[in-house]
Amino acid sequence: MTDLAYVSPRAGQRSTASRLGRVALRWTLYLLLGLFALWFLMPLFVMVTTSLKSLDEIRTGSLVALPRDVTFEAWKTAWGSACTGIQCEGLKPYLWNSVLIAVPGVAISTIIGALNGYVFAQWRFRGANLLFAALLFGCFIPFQVVLLPMARMLGILGLAGTIPGLILVHTVYGIGFTTLFFRNYYVTIPQELVRAAKIDGAGFFRIFWSIFLPLSLPIFVVSVIWQFTQIWNDFLFGVSFSSAGTQPVTVALNNIVNSTTGVKAYNVDMAAAILAALPTLLVYVVAGKYFIRGLTAGSVKG
Amino acid sequence: MAPILDIKNLDKSYGQTKILRDINVAIDQGDFLVLVGPSGCGKSTLLNCIAGLEPISGGSIEIAGQDMTDVSPKDRNIAMVFQSYALYPTMSVAKNITFGMKVRGIDQATQSAKLAEVADLLQISQLLDRKPGQLSGGQRQRVAMGRALVRDPALFLFDEPLSNLDAKLRVEMRTEIKKLHQTLGASIVYVTHDQIEAMTLATRIVVMKGGVIQQIGTPSEIYNTPANLFVADFMGSPAMNLIPAKVAKDGSGHRIEIARASEPPLVLADPRPLDLPADVILGLRPEDIAEAGYRSGDQVQEAACQVDMVEPAGADTYVVSHLGGKQVTARLHAETSAKPGAPLNLAFDLAKVSYFAPESGERLN
Numbered sequence: 021m022t023d024l025a026y027v028s029p030r031a032g033q034r035s036t037a038s039r040l041g042r043v044a045l046r047w048t049l050y051l052l053l054g055l056f057a058l059w060f061l062m063p064l065f066v067m068v069t070t071s072l073k074s075l076d077e078i079r080t081g082s083l084v085a086l087p088r089d090v091t092f093e094a095w096k097t098a099w100g101s102a103c104t105g106i107q108c109e110g111l112k113p114y115l116w117n118s119v120l121i122a123v124p125g126v127a128i129s130t131i132i133g134a135l136n137g138y139v140f141a142q143w144r145f146r147g148a149n150l151l152f153a154a155l156l157f158g159c160f161i162p163f164q165v166v167l168l169p170m171a172r173m174l175g176i177l178g179l180a181g182t183i184p185g186l187i188l189v190h191t192v193y194g195i196g197f198t199t200l201f202f203r204n205y206y207v208t209i210p211q212e213l214v215r216a217a218k219i220d221g222a223g224f225f226r227i228f229w230s231i232f233l234p235l236s237l238p239i240f241v242v243s244v245i246w247q248f249t250q251i252w253n254d255f256l257f258g259v260s261f262s263s264a265g266t267q268p269v270t271v272a273l274n275n276i277v278n279s280t281t282g283v284k285a286y287n288v289d290m291a292a293a294i295l296a297a298l299p300t301l302l303v304y305v306v307a308g309k310y311f312i313r314g315l316t317a318g319s320v321k322g
Numbered sequence: 323m324a325p326i327l328d329i330k331n332l333d334k335s336y337g338q339t340k341i342l343r344d345i346n347v348a349i350d351q352g353d354f355l356v357l358v359g360p361s362g363c364g365k366s367t368l369l370n371c372i373a374g375l376e377p378i379s380g381g382s383i384e385i386a387g388q389d390m391t392d393v394s395p396k397d398r399n400i401a402m403v404f405q406s407y408a409l410y411p412t413m414s415v416a417k418n419i420t421f422g423m424k425v426r427g428i429d430q431a432t433q434s435a436k437l438a439e440v441a442d443l444l445q446i447s448q449l450l451d452r453k454p455g456q457l458s459g460g461q462r463q464r465v466a467m468g469r470a471l472v473r474d475p476a477l478f479l480f481d482e483p484l485s486n487l488d489a490k491l492r493v494e495m496r497t498e499i500k501k502l503h504q505t506l507g508a509s510i511v512y513v514t515h516d517q518i519e520a521m522t523l524a525t526r527i528v529v530m531k532g533g534v535i536q537q538i539g540t541p542s543e544i545y546n547t548p549a550n551l552f553v554a555d556f557m558g559s560p561a562m563n564l565i566p567a568k569v570a571k572d573g574s575g576h577r578i579e580i581a582r583a584s585e586p587p588l589v590l591a592d593p594r595p596l597d598l599p600a601d602v603i604l605g606l607r608p609e610d611i612a613e614a615g616y617r618s619g620d621q622v623q624e625a626a627c628q629v630d631m632v633e634p635a636g637a638d639t640y641v642v643s644h645l646g647g648k649q650v651t652a653r654l655h656a657e658t659s660a661k662p663g664a665p666l667n668l669a670f671d672l673a674k675v676s677y678f679a680p681e682s683g684e685r686l687n
Contacts (some may be wrong), residue, residue, distance in 0.1 A: 213410065220425055231412070235415075
């Protein structure tokens with residue numbers, strides 16, 4: 021009892037001190053995180069405010085000031101009448117081009133990646149490791165290296181400067197990543213499932229369709245987000261392998277910004293940049309929860 | 323009648339590594355064959371070979387009179403229960419059980435009838451709409467068995483189906499599997515590393531080690547006349563006492579001498595006319611050594627032994643003594659007066675004694 025009475029006040033003091041320390045640490049952490057978030061949001065803030073200002077206001081006002089008269093003129097111009105060279109149709113047709121490239125590109129590369137991953141994870145064959153390593157190597161080849169061979173190949177296939185050509189390029193380039201995603205996800209599924217299904221009489225595709233696909237939502241989301249972001253944001257392939265009517269939105273954005281003569285229409289540039297970036301942002305907001313879940317799925321074995 | 327499963331000269335190797343060597347086993351309709359052995363002995367591989375999930379390197383497999391050596395798993399007329407149960411995680415219990423029939427294009431009415439029958443048999447009717455994730459271990463086990471039973475195959479294969487359950491549930495499910503075998507008269511091949519499971523379930527046991535069959539026999543054959551030291555040591559708990567001994571001819575029988583550390587050697591006599599070498603390993607089950615006065619028979623011989631340890635186990639008391647340089651366990655009645663460090667008169671019953679050659683480990687009698 022005496023021991024207890026002697027020890028407890030000191031223990032109490034210590035715990036109060038350590039609690040204060042913990043609270044201080046926590047608030048410092050929040051402050052730092054807040055500052056970082058502000059730092060990263062700053063450009064977005066400038067973009068949004070600038071896009072809502074008139075050119076006069078931009079010229080006279082400060083960069084970080086809020087707009088005095090909110091106007092959507094710049095957005096209208098960016099959407100429908102900004103000049104990307106000699107045509108002045110705004111971003112609208114190019115946004116549509118990007119959709120036409122990204123949607124099939126994402127779908128095809130994801131489906132092929134899922135099948136590849138299923139084979140690599142559950143139907144091991146002689147040379148599988150070598151082939152998988154080769155596919156992985158494909159992920160690390162820089163874009164620039166494949167430009168010339170790809171151009172030649174598209175030429176031979178008669179797809180140069182077309183949207184199907186760009187879909188093909190993105191699909192081929194994406195398969196390495198999507199295969200990696202699905203393979204690592206499916207490797208965590210016990211082999212006994214496949215064995216049980218085999219004895220139940222199911223074949224290769226039946227097992228994939230009935231057992232593996234229903235388990236795959238998280239990794240599908242990862243693959244879709246990754247591929248969509250890659251394809252939508254791609255500039256180099258877009259500028260290299262497109263022609264006048266088939267340019268994706270990134271190329272059009274570049275042209276809007278770089279081909280203006282005389283006064284720079286900053287408000288239009290900003291509005292166009294936001295328009296071009298909006299779809300990827302939307303995909304993250306809608307599916308981001310699954311993205312994190314899917315990325316961490318295979319790594320922590322439960 | 324043709325055997326339901328007939329394996330002849332089966333070999334299996336991965337590259338240079340031989341996993342199974344010259345396996346020959348045959349069982350009849352209604353047999354419960356248990357493959358037992360330590361981990362890595364090839365028993366699961368053998369089961370996978372029977373299922374067709376692993377290709378074999380040599381020999382042949384016949385199921386129900388048909389050569390199945392190169393037939394794919396789905397056409398072998400088998401069903402299998404896996405160690406991890408391998409239930410399809412996104413399907414309900416009912417869908418899990420009917421998946422095989424659905425794949426084979428069996429009509430809805432038959433599917434529902436069979437599902438109801440099996441669910442009734444296994445008492446899982448109330449679980450049919452649940453997903454495997456919502457089931458307990460024992461329930462998953464039942465569903466896995468239901469998936470196999472609904473196939474009504476020529477041969478059931480069980481791959482350590484009870485090893486993921488806790489001890490109490492394991493005993494329950496063991497009884498249930500045995501009951502199921504008796505009601506259905508099914509032919510079963512069952513893999514386990516648990517020798518008690520093997521003894522209680524099997525009508526025939528195959529003991530394996532290092533990819534080679536050590537002995538095939540009924541549980542009582544395996545238990546009472548083990549073919550070699552490995553089988554003797556592996557089957558039975560506590561293990562058979564294996565005591566080095568010297569043998570000398572004594573008339574038509576033998577005089578058996580077991581060295582002891584601080585006392586004069588223990589001498590036993592086996593009157594049977596056997597052909598034994600000078601050095602043997604004597605194998606005696608713990609239950610064949612009792613406290614003097616508690617065992618009678620014409621082969622019972624008594625001798626005083628130093629008790630090293632006393633382990634009460636409820637129904638029995640195990641007494642450990644040092645003989646021939648080995649710890650020898652005797653299974654005594656529960657109320658024994660044995661005290662550690664004190665001598666005790668023990669009765670050795672040589673009626674079921676086994677002799678093994680020390681070098682080869684083979685049985686001599």
